[in-house]
Amino acid sequence: MxxxxxxxxxxxTVAAGVIVALxxxxxxxxxxxxxxxxxxxxxxxxxxxxxxxxxxxxxxxxxxxxxxxxxxxxxxxxxxxxxxxxxxxxxxxxxxxxxxxxxxxxxxxxxxxxxxxxxxxxxxxxxxxxxxxxxxxxxxxxxxxxxxxxxxxDTAQAAYLGGYAAAAWSAQAGGNKVGTFGGMQIPPVTIFMDGFVDGVKKYDEDKGGKVTSVGWDKDSQKGLFTGAFQANDVAKQTANSVLGQGVDVIFPVGGPIYLSASAAVKDSGKKTVMLGVDSDLAVADPSVADQILVSVMKRxxxxxxxxxxxxxxxxxxxxxxxxTLANNGVGLSPFHSFDSKLPKGLKDELTALQSKIVKGDIKVASPSSPK
Structure with a gap:
């Protein structure tokens, strides 16, 4: 009780034909x-x-x-x-x-x-x-x-895949820009953001792309935060500051602040999509399912x-x-309604990336990763 x-x-679950996590x-x-x-x-x-x-x-x-x-x-x-x-x-x-x-x-x-x-x-x-x-x-x-x-x-591993997927979506949309912001600046939040921006960089390296990320700088460990985990005006204003930079994908990291991001996207009239955190957000909250590209999950x-x-x-x-990805502790959710709209070959690329991370061929590191 x-x-x-x-x-x-x-x-x-596994991401329908994609990725496992837990x-x-x-x-x-x-x-x-x-x-x-x-x-x-x-x-x-x-x-x-x-x-x-x-x-x-x-x-x-x-x-x-x-x-x-x-x-x-x-x-x-x-x-x-x-x-x-x-x-x-x-x-x-x-x-x-x-x-x-x-x-x-x-x-x-x-x-x-x-x-x-x-x-x-x-x-x-x-x-x-x-x-x-x-x-x-x-x-x-x-x-x-x-x-x-x-x-x-070690959610940096799953967020790396999420960042790669976000970059691929943005490149397809033509904006070539994604963004993130967090609740409190604490390790369980910044670890998502570190993996996310590194995944975007990996996409650019592999594809010769020019997708940029805003809202978080991994090297300086500085970025945009609401200071709490509440969905409120501060969270919405923070989301608007990211949306105002022309992002195709926004990644709110901090529990209920996704509600503020969702409202900001709707008010903007833009087609920006979101990434969920922790749970499969499209399932956990069907009211935002049509906005969730994919979720970065920890089980x-x-x-x-x-x-x-x-x-x-x-x-x-x-x-x-x-x-970790290796023991299915973290991973990506299914893409749900976005599955048929993904860039060709993206899911195979994500599967290959996950395999390389599990094998140690790709090292995903964050200052906040469990030691």
Missing amino acids: TISLTKKLIGA AGCGTAPAPASSGAAKPADSNFKPCLVSDSGGFNDKSFNESAKNGMDKAGKTLGVKPLEVESKSDNDYKSNIDALIAGKCTLIIGVGFKLDAAIAAAAIANPKLNFGIIDSIADPDGDGKPDAPNIKPILF IDDAVNTTVTEAAKGTFDPTPYVG
Whole structure:
């Protein structure tokens, strides 16, 4: 069940013929068995706490919830899922889950880093997980407690493919320009943007093209950000600043800010298309399906599902989980309604690029890639 907390606990594919994408270092997440399986420990209680974006963000929070719900259904348990309304809620939400006898608590997102680390240190007999972070507030390069499982994704690899596809689309459209902007300037956001601009450059190298990208400079690590993950006037104005530069494709990286980009595109009257992030956005939010060329996905749902089911069996493993193209942790969604409109041969080129990345023939690197 999904609940909100204040000071008290109130309640408790593959791209069609194209690319695969999904999950982790070590053992890749596998879909849980369809049959109900009771957890080994009858006291097992998995719990999830969102960041301030909430569970209806059509992005990473919602994907994590889907994974938790799936695991709960398979295991025959009712997870506690708490929604943070602001950044100030993280500590109190986690404290309430601990008081509620949760045995596994997963925090969704980089912004819960310090709160998860502090809780894990104070509660060494409980298991914790955190998405898009290693829970390392002290900066020594490793989790601050041995009972934390980092759930990470090298999304630069998938965004590289997305950038290549965006460049191909723009070249076909004739504008030869694509753009991106982000929510907060944090590693889980900039890693998408790094891969994206490098994918555009790869297209130009392979095709002798002249497609340029705006909104992010990988070398200087500077670009356009809204400062938050809310769909609001600031996000729309930021999207307009990218659209005003004549882009054929826009890549909003930051959960709900895609809604602001969508509105800005519609208001502009232009034929600019968007790239989605985290989930298959054309499926997650059908209202924007006709604007989504493709989505750069990270399978948070599978990672959470696997983490929960392993913990239920008593085999919780704090080894960092890193989703890559090689283990299907990240990748591209189907192109859906745009499939028949793609430049000839693009999907084969993307398949070949993915193969080269997996084999190591192409190195996709970002300062924000999991180490």
